[in-house]
Amino acid sequence: xxxxxxxxxxxxxxxxxxxxxxxxxxxxxxxxxxxxxxxxxxxxxxxxxxxxxxxxxxxxxxxxxxxxxxxxxxxxxxxxxxxxxxxxxxxxxxxxxxxxxxxxxxxxxxxxxxxxxxxxxxxxxxxxxxxxxxxxxxxxxxxxxxxxxxxxxxxxxxxxxxxxxxxxxxxxx
Amino acid sequence: xxxxxxxxxxxxxxxxxxxxxxxxxxxxxxxxxxxxxxxxxxxxxxxxxxxxxxxxxxxxxxxxxxxxxxxxxxxxxxxxxxxxxxxxxxxxxxxxxxxxxxxxxxxxxxxxxxxxxxxxxxxxxxxxxxxxxxxxxxxxxxxxxxxxxxxxxxxxxxxxxxxxxxxxxxxxxxxxxxxxxxxxxxxxxxxxxxxxxxxxxxxxxxxxxxxxxxxxxxxxxxxxxxxxxxxxxxxxxxxxxxxxxxxxxxxxxxxxxxxxxxxxxxxxxxxxxxxxxxxxxxxxxxxxxxxxxxxxxxxxxxxxxxxxxxxxxxxxxxxxxxxxxxxxxxxxxxxxxxxxxxxxxxxxxxxxxxxxxxxxxxxxxxxxxxxxxxxxxxxxxxxxxxxxxxxxxxxxxxxxxxxxxxxxxx
Numbered sequence: 284x285x286x287x288x289x290x291x292x293x294x295x296x297x298x299x300x301x302x303x304x305x306x307x308x309x310x311x312x313x314x315x316x317x318x319x320x321x322x323x324x325x326x327x328x329x330x331x332x333x334x335x336x337x338x339x340x341x342x343x344x345x346x347x348x349x350x351x352x353x354x355x356x357x358x359x360x361x362x363x364x365x366x367x368x369x370x371x372x373x374x375x376x377x378x379x380x381x382x383x384x385x386x387x388x389x390x391x392x393x394x395x396x397x398x399x400x401x402x403x404x405x406x407x408x409x410x411x412x413x414x415x416x417x418x419x420x421x422x423x424x425x426x427x428x429x430x431x432x433x434x435x436x437x438x439x440x441x442x443x444x445x446x447x448x449x450x451x452x453x454x455x456x
Numbered sequence: 457x458x459x460x461x462x463x464x465x466x467x468x469x470x471x472x473x474x475x476x477x478x479x480x481x482x483x484x485x486x487x488x489x490x491x492x493x494x495x496x497x498x499x500x501x502x503x504x505x506x507x508x509x510x511x512x513x514x515x516x517x518x519x520x521x522x523x524x525x526x527x528x529x530x531x532x533x534x535x536x537x538x539x540x541x542x543x544x545x546x547x548x549x550x551x552x553x554x555x556x557x558x559x560x561x562x563x564x565x566x567x568x569x570x571x572x573x574x575x576x577x578x579x580x581x582x583x584x585x586x587x588x589x590x591x592x593x594x595x596x597x598x599x600x601x602x603x604x605x606x607x608x609x610x611x612x613x614x615x616x617x618x619x620x621x622x623x624x625x626x627x628x629x630x631x632x633x634x635x636x637x638x639x640x641x642x643x644x645x646x647x648x649x650x651x652x653x654x655x656x657x658x659x660x661x662x663x664x665x666x667x668x669x670x671x672x673x674x675x676x677x678x679x680x681x682x683x684x685x686x687x688x689x690x691x692x693x694x695x696x697x698x699x700x701x702x703x704x705x706x707x708x709x710x711x712x713x714x715x716x717x718x719x720x721x722x723x724x725x726x727x728x729x730x731x732x733x734x735x736x737x738x739x740x741x742x743x744x745x746x747x748x749x750x751x752x753x754x755x756x757x758x759x760x761x762x763x764x765x766x767x768x769x770x771x772x773x774x775x776x777x778x779x780x781x782x783x784x785x786x787x788x789x790x791x792x793x794x795x796x797x798x799x800x801x802x803x804x805x806x807x808x809x810x811x812x813x814x815x816x817x818x819x820x821x822x823x824x825x826x827x828x829x830x831x832x833x834x835x836x837x838x839x840x841x842x843x844x845x846x847x848x849x850x851x852x853x854x855x856x857x858x859x860x861x862x863x864x865x866x
Contacts, residue, residue, distance in 0.1 A: 301713050303821040310801035311826060313491060314528040327828035347641055347675060351821060353577045355593035376646045376677055377577055381593035430478055430607065440595045441503065447602055448504035
């Protein structure tokens, strides 16, 4: 499994507590073209995020990350903008489920918000649940259960659905 | 077993389920609204799934972007309509029928003891009829519709024992806002809120639906009033609270988080630009009756806008027949069709930078109703009506005391 998840190394974007789905994916833009939707991600709390985030960056949140609606665009927008993993003190339930479903790893890690600095390079081992700073200090996150790691390993639920469809097709013939 | 354990065990074909376990369950019902139906069914079409596991268990309700405020929304809904037909979803409700959660209850698409999932976080609402229900995202919904199954982590439960009866001028909204403070997301996160005790029988169905609707604002996975007041034998709860309903007072959630709750009297005098009465939280007949009881024969304050959305066509018609809509419109309200528009910041009443809204809905996150520089306060329909009349946050008890002094029966 660890072959499928190399240790992720990226620049941290430090966000606070209660980052909501309304700031991750604002309601007024739900039917806007994708490029425009992505421009408004986190606009209310980090106006520099959408234009500054790079492929492989890591989002570090506080408590209750992803609180709010069931909109899957909240984790999807982060993934589309290149975010490799979200590490937070705690997650809202639906956000965490949605993230796994679309293949974006999320790690619950006590103390991460108070330790990691905005902009610093951190390494995240998704399978081992380790978050390591550049000075070597490490935090242990909660391990992702094997059932969820298996979904992540397949790249989320969509590849699983394709397999089901292929099965249905073969039984139909 | 707790109610969550009992229902999840039953729906997973197990004799017993224990908090912390993962189970694969067969939900009784699946609901999608217009924002996500096209995404879910479009994904199934794209990956080549030709049939749903059981279309008779699926309900689609158009309630968010209705009537469509843009060509994009209209096109999105046309796609959803076509896909719903193609996948044989007969339980399809066009715009105007109502806000999906209210429609599910009115149409009896959810019953006591059911397990229901929907593409909306406020799906916890159905706990008001004793169902176990929760929100999921669109990719998970696609998987659930294709297979008829979904995985669940059996949650721990938090017991909330209710006693007494609600004091005058308070409602289910004040109870759930008070619980934001008493319990909060550190305790409720991903758990099941289970309401028991002698106080439960004094709450109306509308109050229970409101309470369960906002259970999710504490992060809870389920919020439910199981049948019967008594505690099940041998059930283990992660935490337990007792609340005397008669001790509650009107409460307000202040910007920008739902847990930022204070008694209304601490906020009295805060200037307000817009008042919103509606949503799946508080757009029911009881709520409109409450609002009209204060607004009847009065005018809203100059400079204040009052937006009202009944939660369903049935509620709209009943309110019309009872003269409630006439009283609200005469007082200065604009009454919109049943929709989620203002609550989720989609349309029909967004806020400009610097504006303040007090609403009966469920979320006051930054940017929820339009500008990120606007402020949102949440309260009961009575507090909302009193606020519209005063033009600033007002305690409904002062107005009700005035009515009593004038000899108006309450």
